[in-house]
Amino acid sequence: MYRLTTRTRAGTATAIAVLVLVIAGMALPAFASRGVIQDLFFILTMLTLAQIWNLLAGYGGLVSVGQQAFVGIGAYAMFAGVILLGWNPVWAIPLGGLAALLLAIPTAYFAFRLQGAYFAIGTWVIAEVTRLLVAQWKTLGGGTGTSLPREATSNILGTDLIRALFSVREAAARDILAYWLALVLVVAVTGGIYWLLRSRLGLALSAVRDNVEAARSVGVDAGRIKWAVFLIAAAATGLTGALIFMQTARISPDAAFAVTDWTAYVIFIVVIGGIGTIEGPILGVLVFFVLRSALADYGSWYLMTLGLIAIAVMLFAPKGLWGLISARSGLHLFPVRRKLVGLKIEGGI
Amino acid sequence: MILRLENVSKSFGALKVTDAVTVSVPRGEALGIIGPNGAGKSTLFNLITGNVLANEGRIEFLGRDVTRAPAMERVRMGVGRSFQIPQPFEGLTVFENLLTAAAFGRGGREADMVDACARILEETELLKKANVVAGSLSLLDRKRLELARALATGPELLLLDEIAGGLTEGECKALVETIRAIHARGTTIIWIEHVLHALTSVVERLLVLDFGRVIGIGAPDEIMASKEVREIYLGLEV
Amino acid sequence: APAIAQGAKIRLGYVSPQTGPLAGFAESDAYNIKAFLDSDAGKNFEVIVKDSQSNPNRAAEVAKSLIVDDEINLMLVGSTPENTNPVATTCEAEGMPVISTTAPWQPWFIGQQGNPGDPSTWKPFDFAFHYFWGLEDIIAVYTGMWKQLDTNGKVGGLFPNDADGNAWGDPKNGLKPGLEAAGFSLTDPGRYQNLSDDFTAQVNAFKAANAEIVTGVVIPPDFTTFWNQARQQGFKPKAVTVAKAILFPQSVETLGDAGHNLSSEVWWSASHPFKSSITGQSSAELAADFTAKTKRPWTQPIGFSHSLFEVAANVMGRVSDPTDAEAIAAAIAATDMSTVVGKVAWNGVGVPPFAAKNVCKTPLVGGQWRKKDGGGFDLVIVENATAPEIPTAGKMEALA
Amino acid sequence: MLLQTHGLTANYGQFRALFGVDIAVAAGECVAIIGANGAGKSTLMRAITGVIRNEPAMVLHRGEPIGALSSAEVMKRGIAMVPEGRRLFPSLSVEENLLIGGQVRKAPGPWNLEAIYELFPILRERRRNPGTALSGGQQQMVAIGRALMSNPELLLCDEISLGLAPVVIRDIYAALPKIRAGGAAIVVVEQDIGKALAVADRVYCMMEGRVTLTAKAADVSRQQIHTAYFGEAA
Amino acid sequence: MIWLDTLVQGILLGGLYALFAAGLSLVFGIMRLVNLAHGDLIVFAAYLVLMGVTLLGLSPWIAALVAMPLMFGLGWLLQTVVLNRVLGKDILPPLLVTFGLSVALQNGLLEAFSADSRRIPAGSLEGASLDLGLVTVGVMPLLTFASAIVVIVALNGLFYHTALGRAFRATSDDAVTAGLMGIEPKRIFAMATGIAMVVVTIAALYLGMRSNFDPSIGPARLIYAFEAVIIGGLGSLWGTLAGGVIIGVAQTFGAAVNPEWQILAGHIAFLVVMLLKPRGLFPRAVD
Numbered sequence A: 001m002y003r004l005t006t007r008t009r010a011g012t013a014t015a016i017a018v019l020v021l022v023i024a025g026m027a028l029p030a031f032a033s034r035g036v037i038q039d040l041f042f043i044l045t046m047l048t049l050a051q052i053w054n055l056l057a058g059y060g061g062l063v064s065v066g067q068q069a070f071v072g073i074g075a076y077a078m079f080a081g082v083i084l085l086g087w088n089p090v091w092a093i094p095l096g097g098l099a100a101l102l103l104a105i106p107t108a109y110f111a112f113r114l115q116g117a118y119f120a121i122g123t124w125v126i127a128e129v130t131r132l133l134v135a136q137w138k139t140l141g142g143g144t145g146t147s148l149p150r151e152a153t154s155n156i157l158g159t160d161l162i163r164a165l166f167s168v169r170e171a172a173a174r175d176i177l178a179y180w181l182a183l184v185l186v187v188a189v190t191g192g193i194y195w196l197l198r199s200r201l202g203l204a205l206s207a208v209r210d211n212v213e214a215a216r217s218v219g220v221d222a223g224r225i226k227w228a229v230f231l232i233a234a235a236a237t238g239l240t241g242a243l244i245f246m247q248t249a250r251i252s253p254d255a256a257f258a259v260t261d262w263t264a265y266v267i268f269i270v271v272i273g274g275i276g277t278i279e280g281p282i283l284g285v286l287v288f289f290v291l292r293s294a295l296a297d298y299g300s301w302y303l304m305t306l307g308l309i310a311i312a313v314m315l316f317a318p319k320g321l322w323g324l325i326s327a328r329s330g331l332h333l334f335p336v337r338r339k340l341v342g343l344k345i346e347g348g349i
Numbered sequence B: 001m002i003l004r005l006e007n008v009s010k011s012f013g014a015l016k017v018t019d020a021v022t023v024s025v026p027r028g029e030a031l032g033i034i035g036p037n038g039a040g041k042s043t044l045f046n047l048i049t050g051n052v053l054a055n056e057g058r059i060e061f062l063g064r065d066v067t068r069a070p071a072m073e074r075v076r077m078g079v080g081r082s083f084q085i086p087q088p089f090e091g092l093t094v095f096e097n098l099l100t101a102a103a104f105g106r107g108g109r110e111a112d113m114v115d116a117c118a119r120i121l122e123e124t125e126l127l128k129k130a131n132v133v134a135g136s137l138s139l140l141d142r143k144r145l146e147l148a149r150a151l152a153t154g155p156e157l158l159l160l161d162e163i164a165g166g167l168t169e170g171e172c173k174a175l176v177e178t179i180r181a182i183h184a185r186g187t188t189i190i191w192i193e194h195v196l197h198a199l200t201s202v203v204e205r206l207l208v209l210d211f212g213r214v215i216g217i218g219a220p221d222e223i224m225a226s227k228e229v230r231e232i233y234l235g236l237e238v
Numbered sequence C: 001a002p003a004i005a006q007g008a009k010i011r012l013g014y015v016s017p018q019t020g021p022l023a024g025f026a027e028s029d030a031y032n033i034k035a036f037l038d039s040d041a042g043k044n045f046e047v048i049v050k051d052s053q054s055n056p057n058r059a060a061e062v063a064k065s066l067i068v069d070d071e072i073n074l075m076l077v078g079s080t081p082e083n084t085n086p087v088a089t090t091c092e093a094e095g096m097p098v099i100s101t102t103a104p105w106q107p108w109f110i111g112q113q114g115n116p117g118d119p120s121t122w123k124p125f126d127f128a129f130h131y132f133w134g135l136e137d138i139i140a141v142y143t144g145m146w147k148q149l150d151t152n153g154k155v156g157g158l159f160p161n162d163a164d165g166n167a168w169g170d171p172k173n174g175l176k177p178g179l180e181a182a183g184f185s186l187t188d189p190g191r192y193q194n195l196s197d198d199f200t201a202q203v204n205a206f207k208a209a210n211a212e213i214v215t216g217v218v219i220p221p222d223f224t225t226f227w228n229q230a231r232q233q234g235f236k237p238k239a240v241t242v243a244k245a246i247l248f249p250q251s252v253e254t255l256g257d258a259g260h261n262l263s264s265e266v267w268w269s270a271s272h273p274f275k276s277s278i279t280g281q282s283s284a285e286l287a288a289d290f291t292a293k294t295k296r297p298w299t300q301p302i303g304f305s306h307s308l309f310e311v312a313a314n315v316m317g318r319v320s321d322p323t324d325a326e327a328i329a330a331a332i333a334a335t336d337m338s339t340v341v342g343k344v345a346w347n348g349v350g351v352p353p354f355a356a357k358n359v360c361k362t363p364l365v366g367g368q369w370r371k372k373d374g375g376g377f378d379l380v381i382v383e384n385a386t387a388p389e390i391p392t393a394g395k396m397e398a399l400a
Numbered sequence D: 001m002l003l004q005t006h007g008l009t010a011n012y013g014q015f016r017a018l019f020g021v022d023i024a025v026a027a028g029e030c031v032a033i034i035g036a037n038g039a040g041k042s043t044l045m046r047a048i049t050g051v052i053r054n055e056p057a058m059v060l061h062r063g064e065p066i067g068a069l070s071s072a073e074v075m076k077r078g079i080a081m082v083p084e085g086r087r088l089f090p091s092l093s094v095e096e097n098l099l100i101g102g103q104v105r106k107a108p109g110p111w112n113l114e115a116i117y118e119l120f121p122i123l124r125e126r127r128r129n130p131g132t133a134l135s136g137g138q139q140q141m142v143a144i145g146r147a148l149m150s151n152p153e154l155l156l157c158d159e160i161s162l163g164l165a166p167v168v169i170r171d172i173y174a175a176l177p178k179i180r181a182g183g184a185a186i187v188v189v190e191q192d193i194g195k196a197l198a199v200a201d202r203v204y205c206m207m208e209g210r211v212t213l214t215a216k217a218a219d220v221s222r223q224q225i226h227t228a229y230f231g232e233a234a
Numbered sequence E: 001m002i003w004l005d006t007l008v009q010g011i012l013l014g015g016l017y018a019l020f021a022a023g024l025s026l027v028f029g030i031m032r033l034v035n036l037a038h039g040d041l042i043v044f045a046a047y048l049v050l051m052g053v054t055l056l057g058l059s060p061w062i063a064a065l066v067a068m069p070l071m072f073g074l075g076w077l078l079q080t081v082v083l084n085r086v087l088g089k090d091i092l093p094p095l096l097v098t099f100g101l102s103v104a105l106q107n108g109l110l111e112a113f114s115a116d117s118r119r120i121p122a123g124s125l126e127g128a129s130l131d132l133g134l135v136t137v138g139v140m141p142l143l144t145f146a147s148a149i150v151v152i153v154a155l156n157g158l159f160y161h162t163a164l165g166r167a168f169r170a171t172s173d174d175a176v177t178a179g180l181m182g183i184e185p186k187r188i189f190a191m192a193t194g195i196a197m198v199v200v201t202i203a204a205l206y207l208g209m210r211s212n213f214d215p216s217i218g219p220a221r222l223i224y225a226f227e228a229v230i231i232g233g234l235g236s237l238w239g240t241l242a243g244g245v246i247i248g249v250a251q252t253f254g255a256a257v258n259p260e261w262q263i264l265a266g267h268i269a270f271l272v273v274m275l276l277k278p279r280g281l282f283p284r285a286v287d
Ligand SMILES: Nc1ncnc2c1ncn2[C@@H]1O[C@H](COP(=O)(O)OP(=O)(O)OP(=O)(O)O)[C@@H](O)[C@H]1O
Pocket: B012, B017, B035, B036, B037, B038, B039, B040, B041, B042, B043, B044, B084, D163
């Protein structure tokens, strides 16, 4: 007699649109220039990081300022796989996820003892410690950093196929491969988060966010959820880091553990777009990309503008741009509400 | 005995809120708790549910020592509770509130819980509002939701904290009927309430708490007849 | 026909740290690029400048965008290994010819190898070319300066954990073996992090070793911190010869009197006897013109920033198809020209075989900052054994 | 009228806790507000003192709209509150807790440190202790003294007997007449109906965010209160 | 001998960190504001002092005195116009706003002053030292440490012996109830940030005299300042000094083992303290 549904018209439309976009995205390298592919790679990897951070802070209440630790360790693990173990870079990427996962365990053990601002600063310190330790890793160049050897970058799995497929140069084939991987990653991460929110865990996350005490009183294990979210986020961040640095082919501790690039800009994207929604980071990353493309040639003026925009958005649209839009229109592209359908039920979303 | 408290004490700083409480509740009983504001009634609930841990004493549920067990473990064993000040998950709908409780309190797949949740919603007269965000509910509906959510965890022992306070006569009567029905299905109930007539029409025994101590326990008539209790509880000169 | 004769302009990409801590290296970019484009040689060129924000991630990213979006024909880059290495790595992977400078060749070449610790794995590059000097030149110049003084030959080294510091401090490929060969002994307490606030450990180590000379490659704030603490804690070396920290006159001026007679290597100066191949200016004229136009004192990176465009013009003049990366790379390799920083030719002279293909060396001399009477400092060249064509203007003096 | 509310409403987020409450307090008067848990009594106090802000005209002080003022501005007009749960400042000693009450507004009047120590002599002994190290009753005395330090025209007391032993409650209630004698009007919010009726001139009874009974304390019957309180005949 | 020297230098270094951290401690303690722009504000103040020295020809000490009221006003404005509007239970809005401020300040300074390394000239003081028999210490580090103590004593006096300090503590405990006492929490916050900016000016003076600065240098020490504040415990000024000293000593001892360990050792000391006492060494009764 009663049924549970999460379907809405906007949600279905989004699902179709996303499907079309993903298929189009897969086929894009056949038409698009390398510049477009590279811009998209940047957008997709930043979006992945932003979605992950949004999961942490927006849904899990874990405001981490130390995500660069996982980007960095993931990237370094990938380099280690290639340089020390001689793996193909593509196979070394999962190693990045694994390394980040392993690092996340002691990090969580430490940081979960801290609350709020203390948690934020604690994660930052851990990221610094990781950076300084990695900077002592002499075989991977220490503080100097290192580059992927040319025979590794020219031999990346699948590039031959891509070269044959699109008849492009080796470097372009590498871009396409990285772009595809980024596309897979962003779809997997966003889809995974969406699935998570629609699963039992999603209910638990919302419950914990709304009221920890009450959540515990209905049987939700708040601690375990925090652990799960933190570890998942770390592993996914590590994968993303490995992918980003496979594409860059050069690494140094300052680049891999850059708090500005991998955390501050990511926070900017999420918060400007609208935290606690899947739509927010998508909107945010587009805004960030447009700003960057339009202003980056103005040197310090660009960064100054970026800073001032962050301030202005927080003052005038504290829920971010998507918050502004959905408050006006009631639109939710990724519905997670479970509706009870049946007789005698009124009220919408 | 479904629940047994032995010499349970709890202090917040220097303030002793629960003072060597010993009480046993047989399976299937409906026990009422009364006492003045600040007597430690809600704290006693928190001790039973594990939201607060006892300083001393021992708490047994279904024959198992749960004195140190965390709240969520006790929920899964069958301790359901409502909060005196309603604590809905404000961002979730009424139905989702129940679904969360059902999925985690009983431990099952969401899809299997839909009918059970719908039944509870029906019973607590919330069905119409199933898809309304809990943050926008009126006080009455919040109280109903407290009860509904507690039921959704599938409790053997149901703890109700002042769910009739502030309700109109009609609403109160309906509530009493609901609780009776729940009790009739065999659920053990402990109910804290200031609205005495509602309480006494359901419970079999009454426990009086003052300054964290049990100052009387027995049949409602006897307890209500005691002048001491009337004075302490109502604060009115009789 | 040579590329320059054809219609479309040749596109040069240039990555420089216009903002952030390295911005000092980029201060003459606008000046030099304008001078280049205004010159005859520059008519056929377009220069696209991207700001790396002193951030290696950003440097790699803008390099890529120059290659892909702006479809440049040749990449130019300078301003320390933090800037050159990510750009060169990107170009090498992209098959884009790149000419880089203003970083000693060891951190540039070895720093881009997968496993810097294992020389057997090092590989030459196909598209990346570098001209500057190397640590062997530093050793020669520094020891030449120190030998002018009467010291016990004990040297303390300050090497941070960054590309330069690791290269200089490397026990096998760095300063140590060379100094020992020249009769000096090096005390190296270990790699510190940049922007450290305390150098007590180093001061104590140098005191314990009875060092009379301090050397290293130190960023300005760290050097100030070190030098103050050294004096406060009673450590008085006879010579302090460091790179980076006292590169810019502004940095020396921040030291006040304590800047007097500090010494450093000199890669370019207003008194270098070379001429620009594109403007015909002598070093002195270039420096004077820069000061006249910008109201800022000349600095060493100016010459190298200028020379990058000289080399680019020369190389592209010898290429018929500016889109043919292999041909450009071959033309770079075949370069043999004189620039405002000296002769540039990738002929392997003075470079070990593994790097001979990609590295070419420019002359290096030693200089000492002397306080001027009216305030300010002069950089006086005091050592030129390895480059006698550059005249000295004085003798090395011990610190007071 | 010293203070009046007109159709006062208050929300917590989307949840409405007050639905058009009208009350009035004359200068020097003592008014009791009673009602069950959650009736909205504390919310009413918060709305009056500007902790919850409102339309300006919903609260009038001597005829002037103050509904939109901040609590500091309301307080400077001579309306002081003893908040529910006492809420002493834990980092301040007893004496500092008292001093801070009269730090911003210090109108001429009978109340100063000396007078408060006289009213509650035990506080003088404990004046160096941190406020939170006192017993509940003593803390309540500090909270009252703190509100008095500014010599307010109107003193709002939210559940000053909550959780206290009867002897202590007696001591605290004994202070109310002395406070009135100093010239302040008083609003007491109480669940203990007996105590409230004993001190008040008039009484308002609230239920679910509305005033359900307004009466002279002397006239009101237990029956009436019970109905207003529980919504049902006892 | 060496160890004693290392200890003394570490303690003196701790004074510098405490000075960096004192303003942060005030702001963090009173309104739980994580000010990511703190380091950049120090650099900004350093430029202000430098301008006083170069443009007006003042001595650094006088220039700092002149800069103080300006910085106070800036802090007041910043709090009133921007920060007060984003303070709340959620730590993210202030985090993002102060990050934005940090980026904007750094690049504004770069536009205004170029990337040149600057220094506030302190003349003969720079290399001056005192021979204390067992150890030789620099006059400048000693002055820094002494100033840290003076600042902390002064702030403590303000905090515990003035009406304003009482209002600070009360607002920090419970801003709503402070409102009922007639205190405008927002005005108190503005005052606190203003005072923090005065402390920032003092920190800037020493930062600028001790070593070089340029627009990008602000964030580098921010993390030490936070560590010092947290090690000490929220709202405890002496705790902040202790926190600074712990980090300073850990750094010098780490460096004595090997300079590679210098910065790491400071961070590790922080992690260890947090593992043992998650609320810092001298936590307050509340929160
Ligand atoms: N977490 C806590 N920390 C400190 N004190 C507490 C805490 N919880 C309750 N108290 C105090 O314990 C005492 C008893 O509170 P409790 O809520 O158990 O009373 P109650 O009998 O339920 O009262 P009411 O009828 O008002 O609900 C009160 O004085 C209260 O202030």
